[in-house]
Amino acid sequence: MSLAFCGTDNNSAAYNVDGGVLNNGCFLDALNVVPHVFLLFITFPILFIGWGSQSSKVHIHHSTWLHFPGHNLRWILTFVLLFVLVCEIAEGIVSDGFSQSLHLHLYMPAALAFMAGVTSIVYYHNIETSNFPKLLSALLIYWVLAFTMKTIKFAKYTEHGIGPRQLRYCITGLLVLLYGLLLAVEINVILGRRYMCFDDPTEVKPPEDLQDLGVRFLQPFVNLLSKSTYWWMNKFITSAHKRPIDLKVIGKLPIAMRALTNYIKLRKEFEDQKSSNESLPSSSFLSRCLQPLKVVNRKRPARDDWNNFSPRGDQEADGVSQGVDQDTCIKVTLQSAAESEMCLCLLDSLCCCPPRTHTGKLTMIVGQVGCGKSSLLLAALGEMQRVSGTVTWNRWVSSFTSSLLECAFFLHRGPVAYASQKPWLLNATIVENVTFEMPMIKSRYNAVIEACSLQPDIDILPQGDQTEVGERGIILSGGQKQRISVARALYQQTNVVFLDDPFSALDIHLSDHLMQDGILKMLREEKRTVVLVTHKLQYLPHADWIIAMKDGTIQTEGTLKDIQKSEPELFEQWKTLMHRQDQEFQTETVTETMTDLERKNLRRAMYSREAAKTEEDEEGDEDDDNLSQVMRQRATIPWRSCGAYLSSAGPLLLSLLLLSQLLKHSLMVAIDYWLARWTSYVISAKADAVSSPNCASACLQDCSFSHAWYLSVFSVLCCLGIVLCLATSVAVEWTGLAAAKELHHGLLNKIILAPMRLFETTPLGSILNRFSTDTNTIDQHIPTTLECLSRSTLLCVSAMAVISYVTPVFLIALLPLAVTCYFIQKYFRVASRDLQQLEDSTQLPLLSHFSETVEGLPTIRALRYEPRFRHRLLQFTDANNIASLFLTAANRWLEVRMEYIGACVVLVAAVASISSSLYNQLSPGLVGLGLTYALMVSNYMNWMVRNLADMEVQLGAVKRINGLLRTEAENYEGLLSECADVPDGWPRHGEIKIQNLSVRYDASLKPVLKNVNVHVSPGQKVGICGRTGSGKSSFSLAFFRMVDMFEGRIVIDNIDISKLPLQTLRSRLSIILQDPILFSGTIRFNLDPEMKATDEMLWEALEIAQLKSVVKTLPGGLDAIVTEGGENFSQGQRQLFCLARAFVRKSSILIMDEATASIDMATESILQKVVMTAFADRTVVTIAHRVHTILNADLVIVMKRGTILEYDTPQALLDSEDSVFASFVRADK
Known part of the structure; x- marks a missing residue:
């Protein structure tokens, strides 16, 4: 077979143009090669020399920012051109197949054109990247030549009678159109960029987005090919x-x-x-839907009222306006249905002239709980819904550049520093909560910290004031959060300060320090207007103006002397309360105030956090030591977590799941294969019938075949497929349910049986996330993802197997x-x-x-x-x-x-x-089967990889839960048997012997108790005191084996508690903590969770705790509802309920761990009286919050740094002049 361009041995004769240059088809095809060779010859050197280079004028980190005019159209036309050229190559090859020799001119020009098309778009991309449009002139010449050559060829086809019925004619026509459009695009670039034949070329600047080095999302800026393929x-x-x-x-x-x-x-x-003044259909609909809710919820602000769907300013919505006298800062006028009027006038220092002689004013608002003090502040701020009346703010601005004082009213009020009654903190550091977006002024910041007594609390924190307080200040107590909230108000440089009951969560000493240093000193020195809502009446003499409220109205207002004259009865009542509060200030203990307790709790929390963080850092250091191994693990599928999840379901369910999945997909392949065989048999039978001379073409009845066999088998397979699909779905759900239940059950058991160390070193939010987010992932997501992953994987494997079987x-x-x-x-x-x-x-x-x-x-x-x-x-x-x-x-x-x-x-x-x-x-049916599966492979593979990635993320929940499951539980089993070795009613007498006891929280930590020796006789009352960190609470925890007693022992009624089962030990002792704990349920359940006591016993316990009258007034009596945490009872009542619960248990030993620390003195005296009478014959160990509470004890133990410093009767210790206990008592007085 000869190989020549024109298909003849004599190529020179094939180029004969005697009949006309354009009449020789082979010669014309040869001319079509010229534009493509030209482009390849011109562009290749440019591409190799300046590949990817950018103009010196372009300094940008992204190389695809510039798009010439018609960018997307050029890419689309080029793709279509390449496709048509492929069709031309195929047409030429097929046409050449009917000849004896090879006619290269039938497809070689098209092949070169294809190469030139690819080169043109690559060349264009590099020119566009380099932003040098003058080099596009080569493409302009190429499009002109290619369009001309194809137009001539198309004309000759028409001249020789080749029409649309021939594929060659249609392809040539499409190429003429495409080359013409590309030529038009090139001309459009010239007109847009003006780079040729113009004196002022257009300069193009990169997009503003790409001038920012931080932008990495390039989808809107890349070329069409990169955009479509990512x-x-x-x-x-x-x-x-x-x-x-x-x-x-x-x-x-x-x-x-x-x-x-x-x-x-x-x-x-x-x-x-809104400005169109037309009612929107959606707004009208929502307004009608929300109308009933508005009637119920009348406290919504006006800005949230959908009826106010009109362009109104905040002034009208908040009810804040202008226009008051010059001696007034704020004026609140609230009119009720009875036309009564309540006015609040606050003297503003800025209103005094001249401006250099300003003095600060302090206004106090007092009244009973619920009388509307906080609501008055919120109304002044525009946070309450205004039914009637006005709120008017007056702000004066002084101009020091003029000799005359220029004053003006402002339409809107200025900023106000506001500390709400319920402290609000950001999830940020302490310094960020105090400064609150204001510039950091170190001297001012230190003064505020000192005024709010925050420095001792900050010193406890590991990162100081850079410690994050957590969401809602979770690591802080109520008093600490309150002081930070007040510190924020003090730090803000505003003219007006609103303080809503800032002393509510503070003890007497801290309240007095804040009042003296923070309000009276700092705010007055800065001449700031202060509005203070408080219940601390002892501070009334410091007020410049007093407002007394009652039942939502102002009872009286004025200075203290004015009120003494106008309301003598009210003044006498205030005087009595002030005297009582002064006495409380004098009797407040020095050894351990409520603030000391808050700081102790904070120290414990930070200690636990630091321990947990240290463990995490050590693990992180180990990981950092082998970074390559960590990165390899990131790319590895977590098979261990997957195995843990599947093994949780059990081998039976796991086998059932795998078997059902395999049978289901095997049956699906069998159904498709049976259809392929059926189809092949039908086609073969019809072909045989048509080709058989014994059968007429019009009737094939005699040569027909029966579909019954194929139909019956197909029906059976389909029925089995339905059954297997149902079985597979049940197996998946059953497996997911079993695995989730097993993991949750194991997690719950581990948490219940976990040592206290786990809760001290693990944040509560982390534990809650294991039970909420991670459990939800295991319940809801993993089974579905596992089913999708197994289905897509088996479908993909089935498709590959079928294709491999067919071909x-x-x-x-x-x-x-x-x-x-x-x-x-x-x-x-x-x-x-x-x-x-x-x-x-x-x-x-x-x-x-x-x-x-x-x-x-x-x-x-x-x-x-x-x-x-x-x-x-x-x-x-x-x-x-x-x-x-x-x-x-x-x-x-x-x-x-x-x-x-x-x-x-x-x-x-x-x-x-x-x-x-x-x-x-191959039979036709198998060909169709292979192609059908091949078409679905891409979808199967896509979902297989995506489900695998999702499963990898979701298995992180299993990994985290397994981390908790590896926690070592407390040893609840003891050497003694509860039934055989522990007598009923133990301990009967309450004798306690502590011998050389040393205690620590963990084996890696230092001891908190060292060589403690104590003997407590039956029925004795023992008081334990000492400063913060002396080991008092650790002493109480040792009785319940909540800490590691690595040396010594505790013997109660001749039984070593280390040999007892934990359940037995803890069920025979009673403890009352500083924070009383009540559970959601009924009073009966809280007093007797095991439901063993009779009603008479419960009423007796309530009577002893002086709660019987309170419970009788409740609906249901003993079955009255207790809300979460006992929030429907006061702090003192909750403490008395805990005392009644201890009495119901009839324990011979009662431990009170600072039980009176957070209650008032009246409730404390009740509690002490009940303990002395109801528990007269029982052993009581009291960890003292106030020293005077243990003066009547039989023994007093003074502790210091985990050791016993003093141990004797109270009188003996008081008689000793050098006694530490005596110094505590003297300080208390």
């Missing part, structure tokens, strides 16, 4: 294999995608709709495809897991900030900080959105590549199947 994500996806993805890696959002941009757009649309040659191509798929899933899983975790981690701050903002709206709006919090909210939204966008882009990245692999599978399967069928090696 090619720009390749580097990002592979980088996750080297280092974890965080917010620094993913960068910022483009400006058009940021929350602020969308907020402005939506707000503009919303304002336009075994497919196995050759399967290996490279499998390797490619492996690396794609390897990189995707790591990136997807990081992005999912990043999305979750960025969502939590967003929700937390939103909830914090909602809770602190009065404080935020009082300070006029709405823009700052809105900006922060938008920042959190952007962080969450960018993580979500990258996660979506990563999923699309995977999907595109799985589609490519699927397309390759379809191509190989189709070519192999059709080639085999042409040689009669």
Whole structure:
């Protein structure tokens, strides 16, 4: 077979143009080669010399920012051109197959044109990247030449009678059209950029987004090919294999995608709709739906009222206006139905002239609980719904540049420092909560910290004032949170300060210090107007103006002397209360106040946190020592967690699940295979019938075949498939339920039986997350993901097996495809897991900030900080959105590549199947079966990899729960048997012998008690005192074996408690803690959880605790409801309930661990009286909060640093002049 361009041996004769240059088809095809060779010859040197180079004028880190006019259209036309050229090559090859010799001119020009087309788009991309449009002139020449050559060829086809019925004619016509459109695009670039034949070329600046080096999301800026294939994500996806993805890696959002941009757009649309004065259908509908709720919930602010759907300012919505006398700062006028009037006038220092002689004024608001003091402050701030009346603010501005004082009223009030009754803190550091977006002034900050007595608390914290307080200040006590809230108000440089009952959670000494140093000294020196709501009447003499409220109205107002004259009865009542509070101040103990207890609890919490953090740091250091191993583990599927989850379901269910899945998918393949055989048999039978000379073409009845056999088998297979699908679904749900129940049951048992050390070193939120978020993941998500993963995996394997069975040659191509798929899933899983975790981690701050903002709206709006919090909210939204966008882009990245692999599978399967069928090696049914499965491979592979990535993330919940399951439980078994060795009613006498006892919280920690020896006779009352950290509480915990008693022993009634079962020990002793604990349920349940006591016994215990009258007034009596934590009872009542519970248990030993620390002195005296009478014959160990409470004890133990410093009767210790106990008593007096 000869090989020549024109298909003849004499090529020179083939180029004969005697009949005309354009009439020789081969010569014309040769001319068509010229433009393509020209382009290849011109562009290759430029590409090799300046590949990827950028203009010196472009200094930007992204190389795909610039798009010439018609960018997307050029890419689309080029793709279509390449496809048409492939069709032309195929047409030429097929046409050449009918000739004896090879006619290269039929497909070689098209092949060169294909190469030139690819080169043109690559060349264009590099020119566009380098921003040097003058080099596009080569493409202009190429499009002109190619369009001309194809137009001539198309004209000659028409001249020689070749019409649309021939494929060659249609392809040539399409090429003429495409070359013409590309030429038009090139001319459009010239006109747009003016780089040729123009004196003033157009300069293009990079987008503003890409000038920011932090922008990494490039989808809007890359070329069409990269945009459609997510090619720009390749580097990002592979980088996750080297280092974890965080917010620094993913960068910022483009400006058009940021929350602020969308907020402005939506707000503009919303304002336009409001300004149109037309009722919106959706707003009208929602207004009607919310109308009944408005009647019920009348305390909603006016800004949330959907009926106020009109453009009104905050002034009218809040009821805040202007226009008062010059000697008034705020005037509140509230009119009720009875036309009564309540006015509040606060003297503002800024209203005095001249401005250099300002003096601060203090206004106090007093009254009983619920009389409306806090509501009055909120009304002044515009936080209450205004039914009638006005709130008027007056603010004066002084101009020091003029000789005359220029004063002006402001339409809106200025910022107000507001400390609410319920302290509100941010989930931030202490210094950030105090400064609260204000610049840091060290001297002012130190003065505020000193005024609020926060320095001792800050010294306890490991990071000082840089310690984060947690959500809602969870690591702090109520008093500590209250002082930080007041410190924030003091630090703000506002003219007006509102303090709503700041002393409620503080003890007497701390309240007095805050009043003297914070309010009277600091605020008055700064000449700031202060409005103070308080119950501490001893501070009334310091007030410049007093407002007494009663039942929502002002009872009287004026100075203290004015009220003494106008309301003598009220003044005498105040005087009595002030005298009582002064006595309480004098009798408050010096050894351990409520503030000392708060700091002790904070020290314990920080100690536990630091211990846990140290353990985590040690684990992190171990991981950092082998970073490569850590990165390898990131890319490895957590088989151990997967095995732990599956093993939790049990071997029987696991076997049932695997068997049902295998049978189900095998049966699905069998059904499809049976259909293929059925189809092949039908086609073969019809072909045989048509070709048989014995059968007429019109009637094939005699040569027909029966469908009954195939139909019956197909029906049986379908019925079995339905049954197996049902069985598989049941097996999946059953397995998920069994595994979830087993993990939850094990977790619950571990937590219940866990030592106290676990709760001290593990944050409560972490434990709650194991029972909430992680358990929900195991319950709801893992079974579904596991089912989808197994289904997609088995479907993919089935498809590959079927294709390999139909065409075994497919196995050759399967290996490279499998390797490619492996690396794609390897990189995707790591990136997807990081992005999912990043999305979750960025969502939590967003929700937390939103909830914090909602809770602190009065404080935020009082300070006029709405823009700052809105900006922060938008920042959190952007962080969450960018993580979500990258996660979506990563999923699309995977999907595109799985589609490519699927397309390759379809191509190989189709070519192999059709080639085999042409040689009669395959039946038509099997060919169709192989192609059908090949078409579904891409979808199966996509979902297989995505489900695998999801499963990897969800198995993290199993890993975290397994971490808690490895916690060593307390040893509840003892050497003594409860039934045989422990007598009933033990301990009967209450004799306690402590011999050389040493106690520590953990084997890695120092002892907290050292060589303690004590002997307590039956029925004795023992008092234990000492300063904070002396080991008093550890002493009480040792009785219940909640700490590690590594030396010595405790013997109660001749039985060593270390040999007792824990359940027996703890059920025979009683303890009353500082914070009384009541459970949700009934009073009966709280007094007798085991339901063993009779009603008479319960009423007797309540009578002894002096609670019988209280319980009788409740609906249900003993069956009255107790809310969570006993919130429907006072602190003192809850403590008395705990005392009654201890009496019901009839324990011979009662331990009181600072039980009177958080109750008033009246309740304390009741409690002490009950203990002395009801427990007269029992042993009572009292850890003292106030020293005078143990003066009547039989023995007193003074502790210091874990050792017993003094041990004797109270009188003997008092008689000793050098006694530490005596010094405590003298200080108490």
